[in-house]
Amino acid sequence: MDKSYIAPEVALRKLRAARGLQQTIYIYGATGYGKTELVRQYLSNRRYQYFSCREDREKPEEIFSFWPEREKGAGKPREKRNTKDQASVIVVDDLHLLKSEEGRAQILETIGRGEVWLILIGRSPMPLWLMQTYVKEGFLIVTEEDLRLKKKEIAEYFQRQQLSFTEEEAAYVWEQTQGNGYVVRHTALKMQEGKRPGPQLTQEIQEAFVDYLESCILVEWDSDLLEFLMKISVVEEFTLPMAELVSGDSRVSELLERALEAGNFLTCEEGVYRLRPELVGALRKRAAKVFGSDKMADYAYNAGLYYEMHDQIVPALVMFEQCGRKERVKDLLVRNARLNPGNGHYFELRRYYLQMREEEVEESAVLMAGMSMLYSLLLQEDESEYWYDKLKLFVQKTKGGQRREALSRLVYLDIALPHRGSIDMLEIMKRVPSLLFKRGIRLPEFSVTSNCPSTMNGGKDFCHWSKDDRKLAVTVGRLVERVLGRYGKGLVKAALGESLYEKGGDTYEILTLLTRAQMETEGSGMMEIEFAAVGLQVRLNVFHGEMQTAKALLGAFDGKVREQRALQLLPNIAALKCRLALYEGDRNTVETWMETAPDEKKEFYVMERYRYLTKVRCYIFAGAYLEAQSLLEKLRYYAEKFHRIYIRMEVNLLSAIVKQRMGGEWKEDFLAALKEAGKYHFFRLISEEGAAVKALFASAGRSFLEQELPDKEWFSRLLLETGEVAVRYPVYLKRQLAQMPDFCETALAILRLQAEGLSVNQISERLSMKAATVKYHTKENYRKLGVSGKTDAVLAARNLGIL
Numbered sequence: 001m002d003k004s005y006i007a008p009e010v011a012l013r014k015l016r017a018a019r020g021l022q023q024t025i026y027i028y029g030a031t032g033y034g035k036t037e038l039v040r041q042y043l044s045n046r047r048y049q050y051f052s053c054r055e056d057r058e059k060p061e062e063i064f065s066f067w068p069e070r071e072k073g074a075g076k077p078r079e080k081r082n083t084k085d086q087a088s089v090i091v092v093d094d095l096h097l098l099k100s101e102e103g104r105a106q107i108l109e110t111i112g113r114g115e116v117w118l119i120l121i122g123r124s125p126m127p128l129w130l131m132q133t134y135v136k137e138g139f140l141i142v143t144e145e146d147l148r149l150k151k152k153e154i155a156e157y158f159q160r161q162q163l164s165f166t167e168e169e170a171a172y173v174w175e176q177t178q179g180n181g182y183v184v185r186h187t188a189l190k191m192q193e194g195k196r197p198g199p200q201l202t203q204e205i206q207e208a209f210v211d212y213l214e215s216c217i218l219v220e221w222d223s224d225l226l227e228f229l230m231k232i233s234v235v236e237e238f239t240l241p242m243a244e245l246v247s248g249d250s251r252v253s254e255l256l257e258r259a260l261e262a263g264n265f266l267t268c269e270e271g272v273y274r275l276r277p278e279l280v281g282a283l284r285k286r287a288a289k290v291f292g293s294d295k296m297a298d299y300a301y302n303a304g305l306y307y308e309m310h311d312q313i314v315p316a317l318v319m320f321e322q323c324g325r326k327e328r329v330k331d332l333l334v335r336n337a338r339l340n341p342g343n344g345h346y347f348e349l350r351r352y353y354l355q356m357r358e359e360e361v362e363e364s365a366v367l368m369a370g371m372s373m374l375y376s377l378l379l380q381e382d383e384s385e386y387w388y389d390k391l392k393l394f395v396q397k398t399k400g401g402q403r404r405e406a407l408s409r410l411v412y413l414d415i416a417l418p419h420r421g422s423i424d425m426l427e428i429m430k431r432v433p434s435l436l437f438k439r440g441i442r443l444p445e446f447s448v449t450s451n452c453p454s455t456m457n458g459g460k461d462f463c464h465w466s467k468d469d470r471k472l473a474v475t476v477g478r479l480v481e482r483v484l485g486r487y488g489k490g491l492v493k494a495a496l497g498e499s500l501y502e503k504g505g506d507t508y509e510i511l512t513l514l515t516r517a518q519m520e521t522e523g524s525g526m527m528e529i530e531f532a533a534v535g536l537q538v539r540l541n542v543f544h545g546e547m548q549t550a551k552a553l554l555g556a557f558d559g560k561v562r563e564q565r566a567l568q569l570l571p572n573i574a575a576l577k578c579r580l581a582l583y584e585g586d587r588n589t590v591e592t593w594m595e596t597a598p599d600e601k602k603e604f605y606v607m608e609r610y611r612y613l614t615k616v617r618c619y620i621f622a623g624a625y626l627e628a629q630s631l632l633e634k635l636r637y638y639a640e641k642f643h644r645i646y647i648r649m650e651v652n653l654l655s656a657i658v659k660q661r662m663g664g665e666w667k668e669d670f671l672a673a674l675k676e677a678g679k680y681h682f683f684r685l686i687s688e689e690g691a692a693v694k695a696l697f698a699s700a701g702r703s704f705l706e707q708e709l710p711d712k713e714w715f716s717r718l719l720l721e722t723g724e725v726a727v728r729y730p731v732y733l734k735r736q737l738a739q740m741p742d743f744c745e746t747a748l749a750i751l752r753l754q755a756e757g758l759s760v761n762q763i764s765e766r767l768s769m770k771a772a773t774v775k776y777h778t779k780e781n782y783r784k785l786g787v788s789g790k791t792d793a794v795l796a797a798r799n800l801g802i803l
Contacts, residue, residue: 053093670700
């Protein structure tokens, strides 16, 4: 027994509860989580019988040869003795190894016997053969999550080991070990040798744990199950069809059921199976010895084929590279280059593209166009134009189909290269029809929105078109839709609707345009245009205070996207949902989204701009102003370099909010945003920021702003709209610095009574205090919460978890 072992408090509470109720308890978790040690510690001063299903696996009936028989005249199941201490305690360990029908029947017969308290221990969640009895009898369950040591418990364990450590080191160990007792103990032993927690020690311990799993755990599994898992270990997650293709085994379904019962190393969620990283390492190590590198390369190739068949280009490339199939790698790079940046994986695959020899790229018009697009996305305009010129030379040197392919790629780049902006787009559009229709050229796959919920601020910036939106919709609209074909269906109506929305146009006209745009795309158009139409409808409803309608619209579209497998839209749909949560001050949803947000500190990718701008708002909401400003400066650089007018206005506005809250010079950015928005007669870009912008208007002063802004009528309406949005969503991007310790019991009591709708006089009577005292605490509560009224205070307090 490890006397320095720290039992997780959650697990102990459940054991005590089961003991008190004399209720069967099932404890499960992967290797190393201290299941057996927990029970030993708890029963250290009690008599109990211990059985392990690991012993005598060849003769499982011998495990239960000394199993206590039912006492003569014992009561019916569920009858209890007078005291819990009179019951016999039986512990059955390694239940996942029990295959004997006789042994299983013995356990099932014992459950519910009044004279026995049964503790079952296994590695997997509730096995199927126990499920019916579990439902009938109602076991208590200690899960793997319950067995994880918390930060405090790890620190206590280190103290018992008389180790010197910092809070940061204890937190690091907790994060790296995920509370696994075996790994924590191994870490402590290494620290006694003078080593400190860090990446090097983590790697050393992980390798040792993998060795332990390979030598002690894998050998317990049936040979056919182990062989299957070694084959599939070339990937970390898979579906049943993929497992069949990779392994070539027709019994995959049965094997996976057995694997799930063998231990908590394999999970299944929505048909996707996942192997734990530590198990993957052990399986691959053993597979290398058993199968050899050539055979494992074959399994990796099978996995690559599966990914390729399902258009999962990035993992397919990884597999083909792993098994040394260079010709397949090049084929996939060409295939990816045929896709537009919204559907392709240019950024993720940049390493492969940039490693290609120039002579290889020059052999393919598709690859040259792909390189031009990739460099543009990487903000390297000169290199992008270099490959564009190479493609032009290729057109001059070739004939027939190759020339038409190259020419179509040139036309595509003329329209789509991000760094060129949209200033010359009208002239380009006028030239394109003669190329497409007279020379028999087809435009390659095209993206107008880059998967953003916007047409005016999608693939390129078209703010300057907004000034003549109605005229252009009539004169150029048909031409654009003709040139783009199915990629442009619904585009003109969606763009006009967005332009009118930004300029505060008639709500019903806007809604009509967006609805018709959506219907046009549903025929044979592109779902990305439909997303732009739906996204604008969501914004329209939010602006008018119809939040539930906005959520329902977005939720329905989300379901449609998943059904039609347009998965490239999901990240920005999630970002739009996060923006709705910000209006409601929904901290949990915002924090959850932030866990999946792209990391701009690691790398900045222009295709993530919508999510970056969402992340800036999340930073502001959390009070992380330096992080917000740092990301804004990257976005500012991108906006200037790629002529993104709308994003520049947005960056200036958000930057003003951040700088004002940090006490810096903010008016210059604010005025820049206002003047440029006024130039295009845009309202919603500003007014949608509601309470966050209202504070800037108040600080700057109306008279000062009227002197700076020439269009007084536009400014007056902007103030009115911003105020209305601020009233509808009072906690949007509010500074919420208060926490529970900031409030005394009296202040909290007043907040709770305000939430019930009581007035100051009613509260003073209820709490037996003067009205002046209630008013004082109320004022302090408002100050701490950063609000100015009762409704906002109650909402802010609830969002912070204070109420």
